[in-house]
Structures are given as structure tokens and as C-alpha cells.
Amino acid sequence: MADPIELLIQGRAHELTPGFPVRRVLPSTKRRTVGPFIFLDHFGPLDVPPGGDGMEVRPHPHIGLATVTYLFEGGIFHRDSLGHAQAIRPGDVNWMTAGSGIAHSERTEPGMRQSGFRMHGIQTWVALPKAHEETAPSFEHVPVSRLPAWQDGKAALRLIVGSYAGRTAPTAHFSPIFYVAAEVPAAAALAVTPEHAERAVYVAAGTAMIGDRQLGVGDLAILAAGRATDAIAGMDGARLMLLGGTALDGPRHIWWNFVSSSKERIERAKADWKDGRFARVPGDPEFIPLPER
Template identity: 55%
Template sequence: MSWLPCPDPIPGDARAADLIETAIIPRARDLGGLEVRRALPSAKRQMVGPFIFFDQMGPAEFVLGEGFDVRPHPHIHLATVTYLFDGEILHRDSLGTELKIRPGAVNWMTAGRGIVHSERTAPETRARGTRLFGLQTWVALPASHEETDPAFSHTGESELPVIEEGECRVRLVVGKAWGHSSPVNVFSDTIYADVALEPGARLPIDADHEERALYTVRGEIEIAGERFPPGQLLVLRSGAPLTVRNPGPKEARFVLVGGETMDGPRYIWWNFVSSRKERIEQAKAEWKAGRFDTIPGDADEFIPLPESR
């Protein structure tokens, strides 16, 4: 396939300020010995489409014997979406899943009425040293699906559509775009694409999805003549198509995320998301009382319920 035409801007074309609603600079946090940069939720924006949580993990390099450890913890009423650029993570959950995720694949874990999982560096990976760089996002479930049964799906790198045209390369992680569809099952209109642009390359982004944002991963991108460095979440204005260009001398990489507006407000507390405050209170009490399922092979540790948050 071919991209849509991408003419150079001319006087009177939309400015970046007309195309970008807000720019969010992530805040740094520590997650199990790994620095993460959290873009959502933020004071400027809680959600973009169904995406209510957006973390950049790393880039980090672990010395021999060290690694990444997030002990067993619970979720309700959301789906976690894990996607890596470098390294690997061993995922275990209370359904009995035990699987490594590597770059280019996607883990989609539906918490539904409740699930417990852990994310670690495997012992054999620690023994040789490793790096880690990737994204973890949470997708809020529509109210009608919040109490669905928990589930886990892994879609390998070779199963995700890759769209190449000239110096543009797009891996479609979730959803439909540019005439292609990802095989990952979703509960509402959702888009997630991993985009790499060589120097001078351009990519048109249409306005088919109600809410959209770009997260700059590596290198600079240019929108309507304005440049944006890595490590920003650019929330795009609804209904406004635009073109992204790589103005720099090296590859630029970003992800496009979004989808339809959520079907009402969402409450978020620790690892719980819900359309109902009382359901979060119930989940808090159940975790504190030990009423969630445990993880086969990883039941000796857990993250306690925070005293306050």
C-alpha cells in the first residue's frame, strides 16, 4: 500500500498549536528497581481513549545477577498491555500463565473481575546480564465488560501486521489503521501503533479515532514545523488529521495510542480501575484479606495494600 500524499506545509496550514491539545512530560518513579516515566494519568489528562495509564520502562541496563522485579499484585476492570523495544520480562499470573515477552510482541492481560500477576527478570536472564526498555499501558474496560472473566493473550512479533512504505515502518500492535488490522482482541475501538521513521520520512495520521496521542520514544519528530524531543506524550486534537516528519539525522520512533472516548468517568486507586468507587473499596478489602487468587510458582511474595494513596 502507499501512504496518503504528504505535501509540504504552505502558509495558512494548521500550526502545531492547532493540532496538539496538550503536551505531557512524564514524571519519574521507581518500579521494582527500575525507573519508569509515567505520562498517564496526569494533572493535564487522565485518559486518551481507553488508555488510563502509560509508563515508559527504562531504558536500563542490569549488571550480572540483577534484574527487574515487580512482585505479585492485583488488578480489576482493566487490561494491561505490555510492549518492549529491548530486553525481556517473565510474566506470571493467577490463571497459571508463565511466559516471556520480548521486543515486537504484545501481552494483553484482561483483569476483568480480578487477576494477580508478577513481572520479573528470569533467573537465566539475570545470569547473563540484560537490558530493558518498553512501555506498559492500562486500558480501562467498558462498564459492560468490567466484571468479565480474567484472561491472558500473547501475540507474537510475527503475528502483528508490519506496514512498510519507503522510509516508514509501522507495527500495528492493536486496532485498525492504514488499511490493516491487528489480531489482538479489544473491547472498544482502540489504536496502538509502533512507528519508526528514517531521516526525512513522513507519516500521515488520520482522524478516524476519536482520541489520539503520540508518545515520542527516540529521536525528534516534527508536526506542522514544530519539533518535539523524546519522552513526551502529545495529545492530539479530535478530528484533526496531521503529518509527522522526522527532521533529524537519525531514526525517530514514536507510538500512536487512543480510541473512542470512555463510556463515563473512571476512578483509579493503586492498581485498581473502575467506573464505581465502591467496587474499588471492595477490591481493596479483598486484597488485604487475601481473597484474590495466587500465582502458581510465584506465591511466596506479594505487594501489600498501600496504607494510603
């Protein structure tokens, strides 16, 4: 029987900010994208004691992409250069379209930092199609109550972005895409439908079997196209993220927080940030300087 896994990618250790470790899964030297997903960071679970710093990501810029933040535990407060100020909680979606350029910060709220908390979540970047790379920046918050949720056997699924299994999320998007959070109890099976051209399963907690391979936390399995694939949770259950969509319309360049089909556009974004031409973030006067390299 053919292997249902086309490629297996394992996340690598990285620090988002000092003392805030993440697993960076995409881009990888093995594969840069899955559908329009071009970046995946998995942070936590991390126990932050009372008085701890938590997440302190100062204002920084983006172009050519949309950021998608999804939390299992904890909270993040988002501010951006359009004036949005929005807390995100587990199950909600923050979708920020950078397009022609936006700056934002992501921080732990003072009350949460004072009491201590547990942080666990995933941030992904979705590369915009060439026709939308320079679209006007925007921000959308979708509360968990508005997202499609259903049972597939014993598994509980929630559609974060796009269309999947006959359901469509209200979250804005620019190309065929799907992004699903799935809770699969011990020994239960979840069938990943074949409707999208590129598909992957990421293990955020627990273990799962796909074919004859056991996957653990930090593993991203790129699935072979064209057929339904079963993911069977281990004895401790599994928290899985299903993601993918239509392949990008050409290669993308990534430099720091910039994504574009044009190297020249990235050079212009670098100069714009360095010279202060991006709009500032109201209520958050700090910023991250342009890296030297």
C-alpha cells in the same frame, strides 16, 4: 494554520521498583485518558549489568482494565493467577484482561539477569467499558509474527492492538482502539490518520516535529481531532507510539492497580486483596501488600 497538537504532556520520573526508573505519562493532571488508554509507563533504555536485579515486580492485583506490555529490548516473564507463565520478547504483545480480578507478577528471567541485558519498553493500561468491567479475567500472548506490519513511505509500522489504516490486529479488545509502534528514519515523515476520535503520539526514542513543535523522549502529543497529522523524525530518527480510540463511556477512578467506574467497587477490591480473597499466582508465592495510602 491551526496547531495540530491539542495538548502536550511530558512524562515524569517514577520508580517502578527500587533501581528501576520509569517515565509515567498517563494519567496526568492535564489529561487522564486518550481513548481507552488510562495509564502509560515508559521504562528504559536501561542497561542491567550481569547479576543485576532488572524488573522484580511481585504478584499484585488488578480489576477493571487490561494491561498491554510491549518491548523494544530485553524480556519479561509473566505469571498470573489463572496459571499462565509466559515470556515476552521484543515485538510480542502480552494482553491481560483483569476484568473482575486477577493477580500477576512481572520479573526478569534468571538467565537474562545472569548475563546482563538492556531493557526498554512500555506498559499501558486500557480501561474496560462499563459493560465489560466485570468480565472474566483472561490472558493472551500474541507473537510478533501475527501482528500486521507494513511500510508507510520510509516508516515501518506494526499494529499492536485494534484497527488502524485498514488493518486489524488479532489482539483481543473491547472498544474501538488503536496502538501502533512506528520506526521513522531521520527526516522522514509519518502521517497519523484521522480515523479515530482521540489520538496521540508518544516519543519513545529520538525526536520528532509535529507542526512547529519539536518533541523529545517522554513527550505525549494529544492531536487535534479530524485531520491527518504529520510527525517528522529528527536527524537521529524516532521511535513513536501512536495510540487512542473512542473516548471512555464515563469517568474512571484509579487507586493503586485498580480501575473502575465505581468507587465502591475499588473499596471492595482493596478489601479482597488485603484479606487474601484474590487467587494466588502459581510458582510465585510472594505478593505486594496493599499500600497504606
